Amino acid sequence: MKELKILALLIGLTLITYIGIEPIAHAVMHPHMEGPDFQYQDLKAIPGQGDAVKGKELTQMNCTYCHSIKADGVPKPVTKEDLIAKYGRSIEKSLSIQMTFDRISNRYLSEMYTAAVPLDLSNVASVFDEKYLKHFIKDPAGTAFESTFILHKTKKMHLDIAKAKSEEQIEKIETTTAADISTFKAKNKISMPAQSHLTSQDINDIVAYLKSVSKPIDGRESLALACGRCHGVAYDKLEPTTPSKILNKYLGMVPPDLSMSIRSKGHEYLTIFLNDPQKVLIGSSMPRVGISEETESKIVSYLESVGDSKKEDRDSLGMWVILYMTIFSILAYLWKRKIWKEVH
Ligand code: HEC
Numbered sequence: 001m002k003e004l005k006i007l008a009l010l011i012g013l014t015l016i017t018y019i020g021i022e023p024i025a026h027a028v029m030h031p032h033m034e035g036p037d038f039q040y041q042d043l044k045a046i047p048g049q050g051d052a053v054k055g056k057e058l059t060q061m062n063c064t065y066c067h068s069i070k071a072d073g074v075p076k077p078v079t080k081e082d083l084i085a086k087y088g089r090s091i092e093k094s095l096s097i098q099m100t101f102d103r104i105s106n107r108y109l110s111e112m113y114t115a116a117v118p119l120d121l122s123n124v125a126s127v128f129d130e131k132y133l134k135h136f137i138k139d140p141a142g143t144a145f146e147s148t149f150i151l152h153k154t155k156k157m158h159l160d161i162a163k164a165k166s167e168e169q170i171e172k173i174e175t176t177t178a179a180d181i182s183t184f185k186a187k188n189k190i191s192m193p194a195q196s197h198l199t200s201q202d203i204n205d206i207v208a209y210l211k212s213v214s215k216p217i218d219g220r221e222s223l224a225l226a227c228g229r230c231h232g233v234a235y236d237k238l239e240p241t242t243p244s245k246i247l248n249k250y251l252g253m254v255p256p257d258l259s260m261s262i263r264s265k266g267h268e269y270l271t272i273f274l275n276d277p278q279k280v281l282i283g284s285s286m287p288r289v290g291i292s293e294e295t296e297s298k299i300v301s302y303l304e305s306v307g308d309s310k311k312e313d314r315d316s317l318g319m320w321v322i323l324y325m326t327i328f329s330i331l332a333y334l335w336k337r338k339i340w341k342e343v344h
């Protein structure tokens with residue numbers, strides 16, 4: 001009888017801890033974060049169908065003096081002669097190796113604009129969200145930075161105003177918010193110029209063309225395309241395409257290597273951050289990149305496979321531990337019965 005009481009007490013205490021205390025502790029240590037928004041609700045839809053043939057022409061006129069499109073035979077806007085003119089005859093020989101040519105031409109392009117190296121446009125339509133892509137082409141900085149910074153900053157302002165005690169305080173909150181917004185706008189720029197001369201129909205045509213050359217790509221390639229101008233994955237021999245000196249000038253810092261980000265940040269944080277950095281790190285100099293939900297889950301799985309390759313082993317070990325504990329408890333119980341039988 002005594003044992004049963006002890007057992008009941010133990011079960012009671014465990015339940016109180018599990019149902020009562022744990023969720024409170026969890027809520028304090030990991031405050032609830034709003035999930036990712038893959039609808040990109042802050043952006044207005046640009047509806048309509050495009051014409052890929054017209055789009056090709058528009059892309060050649062407006063985009064290929066910065067971006068290559070390997071899938072359609074459009075090379076990088078740099079020649080060997082440009083590189084020799086800038087860096088000297090001594091590099092001529094090494095330029096016949098594709099990897100060296102890529103590296104030096106990336107350096108050339110990033111130095112020319114003091115900016116991240118423009119990505120190859122072949123597969124952008126299969127990696128980025130379509131609505132986001134249309135907006136980005138028209139207004140890169142507004143779409144990647146300002147829209148969401150202003151959204152979160154304004155939300156926070158209203159929360160602060162609701163808590164304010166006087167008119168003066170409210171006024172102060174409003175002026176600091178306005179000042180923060182203009183500082184942020186001046187600081188964070190995307191070096192791709194806004195294409196405000198393009199009509200909505202032009203944008204639809206360009207995106208129709210980009211879709212027509214696009215192929216689906218895996219997690220590693222998606223990361224290289226969407227993040228690779230700023231981040232590397234050293235564990236998997238992925239180097240950022242932009243030299244770190246230029247990144248430092250362009251972004252005010254060198255973005256971290258992503259090899260271990262799944263361990264240091266965790267799955268939930270990454271899913272929200274990659275969708276919209278400003279939601280969790282307001283003021284961050286990482287732009288919103290606008291990848292689709294599918295691309296994001298490919299990239300996160302890839303980062304898991306690089307940074308946490310033992311995760312599957314660990315998860316499957318759990319079942320064995322439970323099985324071991326069960327067998328062990330039965331044996332312990334049988335043993336206890338035997339001993340006490342002799343005593344009584
Ligand atoms: C003056 C050079 C230049 C021109 C012209 C240009 N781009 Fe860009 N583009 C860039 C640079 C540089 C970046 C990377 C910006 C960054 O990371 O800050 C970029 C980024 C992009 C991205 C990545 C978006 C993201 O969310 O990561 C896409 C897509 C893109 N450009 C498409 C286009 C299209 C389509 C055109 C033509 C309508 C175009 N660009 C014209 C320089 C240019």
Ligand code: HEC
Nearest residue numbers: 116226227230231251255256261274281284285286287289
């Ligand atoms: C234009 C450059 C740029 C691009 C493109 C970019 N990032 Fe970043 N990223 C940054 C910078 C800068 C930081 C540091 C931000 C900060 O501390 O404010 C950063 C930070 C991060 C962090 C650390 C977040 C933290 O809380 O410290 C992760 C993880 C990350 N980026 C992943 C990605 C992934 C994945 C992609 C592609 C989908 C990507 N980034 C695209 C520039 C970029």
